[in-house]
Amino acid sequence: MIERTPMLAQSIPDVIRTLNALSGILEKGAASAQARKIDPLVLTSARLAPDMFPLTKQVQIACDASKLGLARLSGIEAPKFADTETTFDELQARIVKTIDFLRTVTAESLADAEDKVVSFPAGPDRVLKLKGRDFLYQWVIPNLYFHTTTAYNILRHNGVDVGKLDYLKGADLLP
Amino acid sequence: MIERTPMLAQSIPDVIRTLNALSGILEKGAASAQARKIDPLVLTSARLAPDMFPLTKQVQIACDASKLGLARLSGIEAPKFADTETTFDELQARIVKTIDFLRTVTAESLADAEDKVVSFPAGPDRVLKLKGRDFLYQWVIPNLYFHTTTAYNILRHNGVDVGKLDYLKGADLLP
Numbered sequence: 469m470i471e472r473t474p475m476l477a478q479s480i481p482d483v484i485r486t487l488n489a490l491s492g493i494l495e496k497g498a499a500s501a502q503a504r505k506i507d508p509l510v511l512t513s514a515r516l517a518p519d520m521f522p523l524t525k526q527v528q529i530a531c532d533a534s535k536l537g538l539a540r541l542s543g544i545e546a547p548k549f550a551d552t553e554t555t556f557d558e559l560q561a562r563i564v565k566t567i568d569f570l571r572t573v574t575a576e577s578l579a580d581a582e583d584k585v586v587s588f589p590a591g592p593d594r595v596l597k598l599k600g601r602d603f604l605y606q607w608v609i610p611n612l613y614f615h616t617t618t619a620y621n622i623l624r625h626n627g628v629d630v631g632k633l634d635y636l637k638g639a640d641l642l643p
Numbered sequence: 644m645i646e647r648t649p650m651l652a653q654s655i656p657d658v659i660r661t662l663n664a665l666s667g668i669l670e671k672g673a674a675s676a677q678a679r680k681i682d683p684l685v686l687t688s689a690r691l692a693p694d695m696f697p698l699t700k701q702v703q704i705a706c707d708a709s710k711l712g713l714a715r716l717s718g719i720e721a722p723k724f725a726d727t728e729t730t731f732d733e734l735q736a737r738i739v740k741t742i743d744f745l746r747t748v749t750a751e752s753l754a755d756a757e758d759k760v761v762s763f764p765a766g767p768d769r770v771l772k773l774k775g776r777d778f779l780y781q782w783v784i785p786n787l788y789f790h791t792t793t794a795y796n797i798l799r800h801n802g803v804d805v806g807k808l809d810y811l812k813g814a815d816l817l818p
Contacts, residue, residue, distance in 0.1 A: 475650050482780050516691070516800045585817060590808075597817040605657050606814040613788035614795075614810060621796045625691045633765075635789060639781040642760060642772040 476541060476582055476604055477575035483534050483612060484567050485638040490530055490616045491563045493623060493634050497523075498556040500628040508556055514622050523622045525551075527559045530615035531566040537608030538570055540586050541600055542577035651716060651757055651779055652750035658709050658787060659742050660813040665705055665791045666738045668798060668809050672698075673731040675803040683731055689797050698797045700726075702734045705790035706741040712783030713745055715761050716775055717752035 501508040513522045521529070528551050539546035547569055553559050581600040588603070590596045598607060616635065624630055676683040688697045696704070703726050714721035722744055728734050756775040763778070765771045773782060791810065799805055 478776070479780070485781065486785070516796050517802070520799060596814075598814060599817065601653070602815045605654070606660065607811065609784075610661070610788060610811060611807075613785060614792050614807065617789050617792035618796055621691055621793055624695060625800070627692070632786075632789065636782065636785060639771075639773060640777045642774065 473575050474579050474582070476578045476600065477573075479604060479609065480538065480570055480573060483538070483609070484570055486612055486616055487530070487534060487563050487567055487570075489635050489637045490527065490619060491560055492637055493616075493620050493630050494527070494556055494559055494563075496630050496634065497623045497628050500623075501556075504627070509554060511623065511626055511628070512554060512556060512559065514626050516618070516622055516625060520618075523619055524553050524559065526615045526619040526622065527562065528553065530612055530619065531562050533608055533611035533615065535566050535569055536588075537604065537611075538573045538578075540588060541581040541584075541604060541608075542573045544573055544577055648750050649754050649757070651753045651775065652748075654779060654784065655713065655745055655748060658713070658784070659745055661787055661791055662705070662709060662738050662742055662745075664810050664812045665702065665794060666735055667812055668791075668795050668805050669702070669731055669734055669738075671805050671809065672798045672803050675798075676731075679802070684729060686798065686801055686803070687729060687731060687734065689801050691793070691797055691800060695793075698794055699728050699734060701790045701794040701797065702737065703728065705787055705794065706737050708783055708786035708790065710741050710744055711763075712779065712786075713748045713753075715763060716756040716759075716779060716783075717748045719748055719752055 497511050498508055500506075501511050512524050515522045528549075531549070535546045538544075547565065549562060549565065553562055584600045585597055586600055586603040587595050587597050588607075620630055620635055672686050673683055675681075676686050687699050690697045703724075706724070710721045713719075722740065724737060724740065728737055759775045760772055761775055761778040762770050762772050763782075795805055795810055
């Protein structure tokens with residue numbers, strides 16, 4: 469009999485893969501700024517619309533969606549990060565810290581998470597509830613992909629040479 | 644004993660949810676064009692970079708990632724769609740046809756898909772292989788979210804009043 473990792477725990481490598489892909493996309497952003505002699509802060513503070521979050525905040529939220537999502541599901545307390553990053557290096561450090569936390573979330577801690585009710589804030593005045601499975605697959609992971617893709621789009625819009633395979637990088641391809 | 648829907652089949656409602664969210668985002672785009680007296684084709688052909696796909700193609704690929712992904716996993720043949728949409732109405736029709744197909748994919752047809760090897764084209768000259776589970780969660784679903792978010796970002800960048808809750812709409816919230 470094959471022991472399978474519980475469904476929710478199977479997602480952790482996918483989340484880490486995506487954060488690593490985001491890291492690679494940011495590396496290309498930093499390299500592009502250097503090559504084109506652009507102040508890197510122009511890129512890290514770039515937005516797609518004046519009332520949308522800049523690149524820094526997109527990365528912060530991609531990290532926090534992952535970190536707080538898995539913390540709520542596992543019951544393991546997540547480290548707090550001050551939202552003070554402005555440079556590419558600082559954003560990379562936040563991704564590393566987030567992945568470090570995700571690696572502490574064990575399959576055992578998620579064994580009963582599928583059916584548990586998760587309450588979480590959505591905006592300043594609202595608390596929502598989802599079943600654990602739905603919280604992960606309808607909220608946490610869509611949020612991670614949303615902010616990773618938006619970070620990608622901000623850089624792509626600003627002339628950074630990223631492609632979709634940078635975003636999909638790290639899939640467990642078979643030979 | 645609780646009978647659980649097999650893991651891969653559980654994702655179909657999430658895929659349909661996301662396509663419905665994309666439909667709602669496009670509706671807001673069409674309404675915004677009308678309210679601001681902008682030719683809707685300006686929005687459907689808008690891009691975030693000159694060498695990126697326009698909105699129409701983003702929607703076509705979001706649909707095809709879903710349709711071909713589930714077809715490959717289930718072995719059920721997918722309908723072919725000509726990539727000829729230019730208007731918001733035509734894009735909505737494509738989403739409807741895609742969802743109609745996804746509703747024909749049964750849990751039974753996915754029962755053994757988790758471990759099967761899926762081969763799929765990635766670009767014109769390359770065939771990749773992933774295990775069924777990884778194909779769904781590391782390729783199909785990330786692609787769906789990528790193109791849905793990019794469609795959102797194109798409209799948002801062009802002044803359409805969409806917010807992240809339009810993208811997350813339809814989550815199975817508990818009371």
